[in-house]
Amino acid sequence: MIRPVELRAIRDGAVDLAFRRWDRPRVKVGTRLRTAVGLVEVTEVERVAPSRITAAEARRAGAPTLAALRERLAEPADRPVWRVGLRHAGADPREALREQLPDDAERAALAARLDRLDAAAADGPWTRETLRLIERRPGVRAPDLAASLGRETAEFKRDVRKLKELGLTVSLDVGYRLSPRGAALLGVAPPALPTGTPLPRVGAPASRALAAAGVATLEDVAAWRRGDLQALHGVGPHAVRVLGDALAGVGLDFAG
Known part of the structure; x- marks a missing residue:
């Protein structure tokens, strides 16, 4: 719910507030959100009257003017306004994890974790099949990958997120690829990456x-x-x- 331009401003320290109309708080103080620029931590959550928001707070929220912020908050008028403090809290730890090659003990622990995920799945084992599919078809749309397995896209993407939590896959703007950690677990060569500075996420x-x-x-x-x-x-x-x-x-x- 944070726009890319605001995320970059949070990372750079130019924005440290957000204002939202919610029926109730959707985040808690201390929550760390994983975003395209790394971790964003919630530092405060307070209900405020729109009329009490200042021009300085509007600028801290990335709005050009107080009027622009109030216009953004005009709807839905029946919900209260919440002021949310934000700060950049560093890199997403999964970025470092996916570069770490597992030793024998870690490889055994990862294999056991995948076995547990397979055992808990109503439709049978899926972890290795999904990893091998991503290895064969990097950068392919999630709906196409899901269809090739006869699965619903939403469920497939949910499962890939579980693999990402383990540092085994990397989400691209389109599709996925194996991480070096995931490649090592499968015993395959790590994916060849372009030489140069990677592109930012652009949709x-x-x-x-x-x-x-x-x-x-x-x-x-x-x-x-x-x-x-x-x-x-x-x-x-x-x-x-x-x-x-x-x-x-x-x-x-x-x-x-």
């Missing part, structure tokens, strides 16, 4: 368009003019802004 349509154009890294992006990139079907202004921010972060820019 599935833009990711498909970039892949079709042979753009796999930020160094590839830097060879394109901004307008030419945005002319690709599926690459909209938001994706170009995200790519531009990522380029600036590594000292690069669009061509021209």
